[in-house]
Amino acid sequence: LDPHEQTKINQNFNAVVLPCGHSFCSPCITEALGSQQQCPLCRSAVAAGEAKCLPANLILKSLVEKAQREDVGRGCYSAAGMCPEHEEKFKLFCLTDLQLACIICRDGEKHEGHRFKPIKEAAQSLRTDLEMFLQSVAEDINVMEQLAKAQQENLRVTGERSKQLMVQIGQNGKMIFCYIRKNNAC
Incomplete structure (x- = not known):
């Protein structure tokens, strides 16, 4: 996704709760319930009437908003072993800063003169x-x-x-x- 589309998705995130207790974003669950009237996770039945008026999951929505404010999305690269700054695989560990680094990080000013393994x-x-x-x-x-x-x-x-x-x-x-x-x- 390009940054503009990602921003639209982030701004319009609307979590809803199924009767079984599982939460999904509203567009995704609406699409899923269009083909089968059951929770995608636990397979509990969802009546057509219930599917049209699912309650919002305000806790999940606030967590997503907080994550967006704190830019936690960049941490996804770290979890996947990728440098969020350069989108390169982490291959090194900076002994000076005690943090993971990619090859580009090693050669940059931020880590100039640092030791790596x-x-x-x-x-x-x-x-x-x-x-x-x-x-x-x-x-x-x-x-x-x-x-x-x-x-x-x-x-x-x-x-x-x-x-x-x-x-x-x-x-x-x-x-x-x-x-x-x-x-x-x-």
Whole structure:
């Protein structure tokens, strides 16, 4: 599609909801229901009367509008492994910017003087780094769990010792009280 047609489609997007809960753009589902009176996804029947007055899916419509405002469409190229700027396949990973790049990006001013690796090498290197990081985190978690257990044991021992001291203080207090009473009796 040329940019003018794409803009018309984007501006006229009108999502509707079928009785089964699936959402489609209005022109597409109108065309689909013209040939068969069922949801294209789940095959639930859609009565002819229902097909003429489908409710709008305002949530989906607002999401599409938001995506259009944020120009998320350019991200589709990234998801497909394509550079949105040059419409070339990503083949490199910029080690300086930590982002995918095509051959044209590499040679452009934006990445001048940057270091690159082929995507597969960079992915393996990053995967190895991630695995090492996760191993380090797992070890740190293990150490923290051990410290927490040791701390809980220390609290338990301190609590028991505190109870013993309270009992001993109580007994010593009784002995002192008896001693004082005994000496006062004289």
